[in-house]
Amino acid sequence: MSTHQPPSQSLHDPRDKRLPVIAPPCGLVIFGITGDLARKKLVPALYDLSNRGLLHPSFSLTGFARRDWGSQDFEDFIRDSVKKNARTDWDENTWEQFSAGLRFVAGSFDDSESFDQLAQTVKELDHTRGTGGNHAFYLAIPPAAFPKVVSQLVRSGLNDEWGEDRFRRVIVEKPFGHDLESAKELSNLLHGVFSEKDTFRIDHYLGKETVQNILAMRFSNIMFEPLLNSNYVDHVQITMAEEIGIGTRAGYYDGIGQARDVMQNHLLQLLALTAMEEPVTFGASDVHVEKEKVLSALRLPKDLESASAIGQYTAGYQGGEHVRGYLEEDNIDQNSRTETFAALKLFVDTRRWAGVPFYLRTGKRLGKRVTEIAIVFKRAAHIPFDKESTEELGNNALVIRVQPFEGVTIRFGSKVPGVGMRVRDVTMDFGYGHAFTEDSPEAYERLLLDALAGDSPLFPNQREVELSWQTLDPVLKYWGQTGGPQPYRPGTWGPESAEQMMAHDGRTWRIP
Numbered sequence: 163m164s165t166h167q168p169p170s171q172s173l174h175d176p177r178d179k180r181l182p183v184i185a186p187p188c189g190l191v192i193f194g195i196t197g198d199l200a201r202k203k204l205v206p207a208l209y210d211l212s213n214r215g216l217l218h219p220s221f222s223l224t225g226f227a228r229r230d231w232g233s234q235d236f237e238d239f240i241r242d243s244v245k246k247n248a249r250t251d252w253d254e255n256t257w258e259q260f261s262a263g264l265r266f267v268a269g270s271f272d273d274s275e276s277f278d279q280l281a282q283t284v285k286e287l288d289h290t291r292g293t294g295g296n297h298a299f300y301l302a303i304p305p306a307a308f309p310k311v312v313s314q315l316v317r318s319g320l321n322d323e324w325g326e327d328r329f330r331r332v333i334v335e336k337p338f339g340h341d342l343e344s345a346k347e348l349s350n351l352l353h354g355v356f357s358e359k360d361t362f363r364i365d366h367y368l369g370k371e372t373v374q375n376i377l378a379m380r381f382s383n384i385m386f387e388p389l390l391n392s393n394y395v396d397h398v399q400i401t402m403a404e405e406i407g408i409g410t411r412a413g414y415y416d417g418i419g420q421a422r423d424v425m426q427n428h429l430l431q432l433l434a435l436t437a438m439e440e441p442v443t444f445g446a447s448d449v450h451v452e453k454e455k456v457l458s459a460l461r462l463p464k465d466l467e468s469a470s471a472i473g474q475y476t477a478g479y480q481g482g483e484h485v486r487g488y489l490e491e492d493n494i495d496q497n498s499r500t501e502t503f504a505a506l507k508l509f510v511d512t513r514r515w516a517g518v519p520f521y522l523r524t525g526k527r528l529g530k531r532v533t534e535i536a537i538v539f540k541r542a543a544h545i546p547f548d549k550e551s552t553e554e555l556g557n558n559a560l561v562i563r564v565q566p567f568e569g570v571t572i573r574f575g576s577k578v579p580g581v582g583m584r585v586r587d588v589t590m591d592f593g594y595g596h597a598f599t600e601d602s603p604e605a606y607e608r609l610l611l612d613a614l615a616g617d618s619p620l621f622p623n624q625r626e627v628e629l630s631w632q633t634l635d636p637v638l639k640y641w642g643q644t645g646g647p648q649p650y651r652p653g654t655w656g657p658e659s660a661e662q663m664m665a666h667d668g669r670t671w672r673i674p
Contacts, residue, residue: 185211185614187220188329189263189284189293193271193311194302195225196239199335203366204302205240206247207606212260213250214603216611220292222263224283228270236266249604263291271303271310277318284320295328298362298613302335304414305348312355321355331360333613336427338363338622340418341638342631349624358624362613367428367533368620369605371594372568376435376535377444379562379570386560387440390537391514396557398520399536399672400432403528403655407475407485408502412493421472421504421634421641424524428533430457430630431622432564433520436535437510446618450626457629461509466640468666472647473503473657475527480652485527499646502526503656505663506637519667523660527652532674533564555585559672569593 190208192200211217225236240261245252265283269276287293299315301308312332315321321330332352339345352361367373380387389395402424408415415423434453441448463469477487488494488502503525510520539558559573570592578584612620622630648657655671664670 183216183611183615183617185217185221185611186296187218187292187294188296188298188614189222189224189287189291190298190300190610190614191224191226191280191284192300192302193226193307194300195266196227196229197302199302200225200300201239201243202247203604203606204300204610205243206249207604207610209244209248209256209260210250210604210607211611213248213253213256217260217614219259220263220294221260222265222287222291222293223260224265224267224280224287226267226269226276226280229266229268231266231268233264233266237261237264240264249607263287271307271314274314274317277314277320281318281320297329298331298333300333305334305337305339308334308348309351312351316355329360329616330356331362331613331616332356333362333364335364337418337422338427338627339631340422342628342635345624345627345631349627353624359616359618361624362609362618362621363623363627364609364613365427365431365622366605366609367564368431368622369607369609370564370568371603372562372564373432373435374608374620375570376432376562381440389539392516392518394539395515395518396538396540397518397667397669398433398436399538400429400436400520400522400534401536401672401674402428402524402533403530403674404526405480405528405531405653407527407652408488408491408494410492412491416494416498416500419500419504420502420524420526421506421638425504425506425522426630426634427622429522429524430460430633431626432535433460433508433510433522434626436537437512437515437520439512439514444619446621449619450623453622454625454629456510456512457626457633459511460629460633461511462633462636463507463509466637467644468663469507470637470641471503471505471657471659471663472501472641473525473650473660474498474500474647475502475525475652476649478652480527485652501641501647503528503647503650503660505656505660507663507667508633521664521669521671523656523671525656527650529653529655530674531566534674535562535564536672537561538672556587561672567593567595569595569597 192204194200208223212221265287267276267280267283284297288295301311339348434456437456438452441452474488477490478485489496489498505523508520508522537560541557555575561571563569563571572590573587575585576588578586609620612618648659650657
């Protein structure tokens with residue numbers, strides 16, 4: 163194959179809306195290729211991209227792991243992963259092209275010879291596959307292993323760019339540290355090797371179609387944006403709830419908890435997208451500027467006792483099945499104070515949102531699996547109805563459902579058919595599955611494609627990460643000084659303290 167070094171830019175002219183972005187000639191190295199993330203998400207997403215014609219024919223995937231595998235063993239592993247987990251149908255022609263770029267290097271993170279072999283593999287791909295010096299390194303491994311891998315990349319010269327218009331990038335999964343100090347240490351480690359523009363922090367929630375639709379809905383429709391401010395909005399609720407417990411994640415989860423695992427990244431990013439001002443463009447730098455403004459304007463209430471709540475699920479019944487409590491899960495310390503539920507009130511001190519509380523909540527073993535943003539409006543200033551006519555009428559609300567059943571719901575009042583004047587809540591509902599014939603791509607498809615194409619508006623930058631920790635650190639410190647999380651039963655919506663938190667403000671949590 164030609165050894166010509168093609169340019170690293172995406173092959174798509176951004177002014178031409180008829181075609182999607184296509185990744186440039188490049189290779190991806192995945193450390194931790196045998197883990198669940200790679201097997202269930204990354205590898206299937208890469209195949210789906212290839213099946214959709216969004217990867218360059220020269221694209222190559224190299225796996226690095228401690229397995230005594232030959233080339234055929236690795237190919238069998240990738241084929242099995244694709245057939246079990248891919249979103250798109252199996253296509254023999256796609257597989258033939260995709261599998262031609264598969265390579266495997268066996269070794270451990272402290273094995274210099276293995277990294278030298280990896281460097282030779284990457285060099286070989288540049289010449290035989292035409293990847294042209296463009297490579298990204300995906301660290302699908304525990305953060306504790308980052309320093310070893312990064313130092314080996316430097317020692318073996320794998321981080322060196324060939325020259326102008328060639329790239330070396332690094333992709334990392336959350337958590338981005340466990341507090342502000344560790345987040346800065348992680349940044350210093352990565353930035354010692356890769357520039358910020360070549361550092362991609364994956365938050366898979368930001369790749370979901372409905373999350374991206376927050377921006378589309380807000381800034382393409384005149385009917386919404388003029389109402390999203392303190393003149394009309396009473397409060398905002400952002401919920402991410404799961405029915406499941408921690409499963410086999412005890413080693414990671416215990417000591418981390420729900421706030422660090424979900425609130426610091428997913429929920430604060432959703433808040434930033436909901437509250438940000440209109441960017442000049444949807445380019446990465448312009449979007450980051452507006453998100454940073456929101457995150458830097460976050461303010462915690464002085465009284466965290468009445469403005470926050472944490473809980474820990476107990477044993478009980480959920481969906482007709484008896485489930486274990488958190489302290490009964492495998493490998494959990496019986497004295498663990500790790501929270502499986504967290505709720506917090508925040509304010510965004512900008513002109514648009516001054517005085518509007520944002521309520522965040524997230525937890526495991528809750529009433530149902532749902533992620534949504536509910537913008538709850540104030541009551542009409544004057545309602546010319548008697549009390550009995552409107553006793554079934556609540557606040558108007560705009561609800562963005564991130565998952566499942568992705569879509570948007572608008573709640574408003576309407577007259578009940580009949581002789582009298584009685585008003586109650588009704589809803590208008592938009593669902594992606596009903597409105598569009600196209601299947602929504604998996605979040606990792608969009609994020610991997612953007613990382614390979616060098617487009618980063620959906621990736622939190624280091625400033626956003628630090629601002630998020632700057633907000634959450636005082637809350638975590640406060641929780642660490644209190645009596646610990648309150649118990650709550652599976653299938654409920656958290657501990658009593660979460661209800662009291664809302665009752666303190668004269669409000670209630672929305673039941674999705």
